[in-house]
Amino acid sequence: SDVAPARELSRLDNDQRDAVSHSYEQPLMILAGPGSGKTFTLMKRIERLVSEGADPRSVCVFTFTNRAAHEMRERLSKNLPYRTISHLSVNTFHSFCMQVLRETDTIGPDVSIFDEADQKRLLKICMRTRNEEGDRVRYVNEYSQDPTSLLRQSGKDMSAAERDEEKFLTAKLMDRMDFAKSKGRLLHEISHDEDEIELSRQYEYLKNQMNALDFGDMLQQVVTAFKEGRTSFEYVRKRYQYLFVDEYQDTNEVQFELIKELSRQGCITVVGDRNQSIYGWRGANIENWNYFTTLFPQHQKIFMGTNYRSTRKIVDAYGRLLSTSADKKWTGEIKPGPAAAEGDPVKLIYCENYFDEADVVAKLLHRLIHEEGYQPKDIAVLYRNNKTANWLQPSLMRENVPFRLAKGKVALEKKIASQMMSYLKVMINPRDGSSLMNIVNVPPRGLGLKSLDMLHRHVALDEGVGVLHYVIFFDFHGNFKGFKLSSFNNLKILSDQFKHWTEFSKGNGKPSDLIKLIIQQTGWKMEFKDETTMDTLMRIIDGETAYEVEPGPRIDTILRFIDQFALDSGEIAQEKDADEVLLSTMHQSKGLEWPAVILTEISEGVVPGRKRQKADSFVVDDEEDKRLLYVGMSRAKKELYITYSRRMSPFINSDLLKNVTHTSGDTVLFGDVEKKKNKSWTATEEETNEEEEEKPWYTFIK
Numbered sequence: 001s002d003v004a005p006a007r008e009l010s011r012l013d014n015d016q017r018d019a020v021s022h023s024y025e026q027p028l029m030i031l032a033g034p035g036s037g038k039t040f041t042l043m044k045r046i047e048r049l050v051s052e053g054a055d056p057r058s059v060c061v062f063t064f065t066n067r068a069a070h071e072m073r074e075r076l077s078k079n080l081p082y083r084t085i086s087h088l089s090v091n092t093f094h095s096f097c098m099q100v101l102r103e104t105d106t107i108g109p110d111v112s113i114f115d116e117a118d119q120k121r122l123l124k125i126c127m128r129t130r131n132e133e134g135d136r137v138r139y140v141n142e143y144s145q146d147p148t149s150l151l152r153q154s155g156k157d158m159s160a161a162e163r164d165e166e167k168f169l170t171a172k173l174m175d176r177m178d179f180a181k182s183k184g185r186l187l188h189e190i191s192h193d194e195d196e197i198e199l200s201r202q203y204e205y206l207k208n209q210m211n212a213l214d215f216g217d218m219l220q221q222v223v224t225a226f227k228e229g230r231t232s233f234e235y236v237r238k239r240y241q242y243l244f245v246d247e248y249q250d251t252n253e254v255q256f257e258l259i260k261e262l263s264r265q266g267c268i269t270v271v272g273d274r275n276q277s278i279y280g281w282r283g284a285n286i287e288n289w290n291y292f293t294t295l296f297p298q299h300q301k302i303f304m305g306t307n308y309r310s311t312r313k314i315v316d317a318y319g320r321l322l323s324t325s326a327d328k329k330w331t332g333e334i335k336p337g338p339a340a341a342e343g344d345p346v347k348l349i350y351c352e353n354y355f356d357e358a359d360v361v362a363k364l365l366h367r368l369i370h371e372e373g374y375q376p377k378d379i380a381v382l383y384r385n386n387k388t389a390n391w392l393q394p395s396l397m398r399e400n401v402p403f404r405l406a407k408g409k410v411a412l413e414k415k416i417a418s419q420m421m422s423y424l425k426v427m428i429n430p431r432d433g434s435s436l437m438n439i440v441n442v443p444p445r446g447l448g449l450k451s452l453d454m455l456h457r458h459v460a461l462d463e464g465v466g467v468l469h470y471v472i473f474f475d476f477h478g479n480f481k482g483f484k485l486s487s488f489n490n491l492k493i494l495s496d497q498f499k500h501w502t503e504f505s506k507g508n509g510k511p512s513d514l515i516k517l518i519i520q521q522t523g524w525k526m527e528f529k530d531e532t533t534m535d536t537l538m539r540i541i542d543g544e545t546a547y548e549v550e551p552g553p554r555i556d557t558i559l560r561f562i563d564q565f566a567l568d569s570g571e572i573a574q575e576k577d578a579d580e581v582l583l584s585t586m587h588q589s590k591g592l593e594w595p596a597v598i599l600t601e602i603s604e605g606v607v608p609g610r611k612r613q614k615a616d617s618f619v620v621d622d623e624e625d626k627r628l629l630y631v632g633m634s635r636a637k638k639e640l641y642i643t644y645s646r647r648m649s650p651f652i653n654s655d656l657l658k659n660v661t662h663t664s665g666d667t668v669l670f671g672d673v674e675k676k677k678n679k680s681w682t683a684t685e686e687e688t689n690e691e692e693e694e695k696p697w698y699t700f701i702k
C-alpha cells in the first residue's frame, strides 16, 4: 500500500500537492470551484495521514450525504487496507451524531429516530388535531362528539387539492422547524406565527411522549453534551484527533458548533466552494467561513483553480453564469484543465409546456442511449422539485428508458419498506404512535373511518403510553364508545403479536426470520404484489448486500438496520451496478458527476423560484437559486442539456451562455437545429425582456 499513494500523488497538480502535503497540525481551508478535485485532494490527505502512521481511529471525516461517505470509503479502499478503512470514521453529521448518541448510551435502543417521513406524518397528525376554528382539541370526549372533526382526522374526506395543500404545508413547516434547529432553537421560540408556534409546540410535545428524536434534535443533543463536557463525550473528543470536512459551505450553525467542539486540537481541514452553497433555506450558514478564520487565526488557505471534470464549453458556460453573481466573494477563478477537450456546446431546449418537456427529456435520453452510445448509468436528469420525477416517469416508460429515483429507497417498493420499518419501530418503541398509525390498518384490520380517527386522536393527545396499550387496557370501555368490537379484537390480536415478536427478536438467528414471521402472522403477504419486493427486503435485512448480520440476538442487527434506514431516507440509492438513468434533485447531486447531464424545468417560477418577498429569513433567494443552477451545470463531464418551458430562467440568456445551441424540443429530436433555432429563442427572449421592467431583481444579468 506504500506504492499506490505515491503513484497517485504524481497525478496531483501543484495546488493539490500543496494541499496534500500541508502540515496536519495547522488548520487548513481549501477553497475551489466544482470539479477541481477538492474531494479528491481531501482523500489523498487522509491517505497520506494514515500511511504515515496515524491511528485511523483518530480520523473523523464529515461528508454531506451518506452516498458521498460510501463513495469515499470505496475510493479510499483502493489504496488502504480494509482494516484501516473500517477504523476510519466517515459519516454525515447525522449519522455521526446517531452513532455517538448510541455509543455513549445517551439514547437507549428504544428511542426512535424520526426521519423525514416520520416527521411529516407526525406533523400531519398535529395539523389534523384541530377543530374548524383551528384550535387544538384537548379532550377526546369533547372531540368525539363533533362528527366533522372526526373525518378530518384520518384525512379520508380530503380532496386532492386539500391533500396537496396539506403536503405543501407540512413540508414547509418541517423545513422551518429544521431551520430553527440548525440555529440551535425551536421554531416556537423564534416564530411570530401563532399557528406555527402551536404546531411546533405540539410536535415537540408528542415527539417527546413518543420517545423519539428527529435529526435536528440529535445534533443539538450531541453539541450540548460536548459543551457540558460529559465524561463519555470527553472520551469521544479525545479519540478524534484529525478532522476533515467536505462541502463546508453547506454546514449550518449547529454543525459548526460540533466542528468547534471536536477540533480542540486544531488538526482540521475543511474544503468547500462558496458558490455551491445551496442549503441556505435549511440554515446553511455562509458565516461559517468567517467563524473558521476567527476560531483558527493561524489557519492557512489554499486555492485550487483547475477543473478536471468538464469540457471547456461546459466550464465556460457555468463560469459565465457565476460571473453575474452578486456575491463577489467567490471562491476563485476556475479554468479547464490542460487536457480538457473542447466539447460540444451546452444545449438549451425550449419546450411548449411541461408535458412537452417530459417528452423531450425522454426522447433525448432515448437518443443519448441508442444513438450516442451512452450507458444509462452515465446520465443524470436533475431538477429542483421531487415532484418533477412524477411527471417525467410516464414519458420515460413510454420510451423504455431504464431509470431509478434518487429518492427511492434501495429498490424496495417505498411504501412497503416504510410500513415494514414502522412494524419494527413499534416493536422496539411501543410509544411510537406515529409509526403505529402507518401500519395499524396494514394489512386491513377492519378498522373503519371512525375507529381510525379515534386512534389518530389518541396518538395526537397521547400521554406517553403506547397507543395500543392505552386503547386496549384503559380506554376501550370508557372513551371508545362506538368502537366496533371486531376492531377492538383485531387490535388486541395485534398487541399480542407485538409482544410475541419482541420475545422472538431477542433470540439468535437471521433478522429476516422476524420479518417473515410478521408477514405471515399478520396475513400481510397478500399485499405484496410480487415476490421480488419481499426477497429484496429479506436480503437487505439479512445483510447479503449492505448489512452484516451480527452474531448474537437478531435484534442488534435490526436496530442497526432501522438506524441506517432512517439516515438513508431521501438519498441516492446505493446500488452500484444498476445501469439506469438517475433522476435526482440538484440538491442531492452535490459532489457527484456524470458524463451526460440533463437539467430540466429551468424555467422561471421553478429556477428561480417564485417567492421573492423578503418577509422573513426563509425566502427563496435568487442568488442561491443561481448557485443551485451552477451546481447542476457543473455535474456534467461531457454533455449538458438544459430544458425549459414558456419563460426561461432569467439566469440563462444569450449573454451568459455563448457557444450554446438554442433549440426547441422537436429540433433536438429531429436534428434540424438551424431551422427552428431563432424562432423559439427570440420568442422567449422577448418574454424575458418584458418581465424585466417589473422585476428589477435580475437586471444585473445584462
Ligand code: ATP
Binding pocket: 011, 012, 013, 016, 032, 033, 034, 035, 036, 037, 038, 039, 040, 041, 273, 276, 308, 309, 590, 591, 592, 593, 634
Ligand atoms: P465538487 O465541487 O463538485 O464537489 P470537487 O472539487 O470535489 O468537485 P472532485 O470530485 O474531487 O472535485 O474531482 C472531480 C473529478 O476530477 C474527479 O473525477 C477526480 O477524480 C478528477 N481529478 C481531480 N484531480 C485530478 C487530477 N489532478 N488529475 C486528473 N483528474 C483529477
Ligand code: MG
Binding pocket: 038, 039, 040, 246, 591
Ligand atoms: Mg467534492
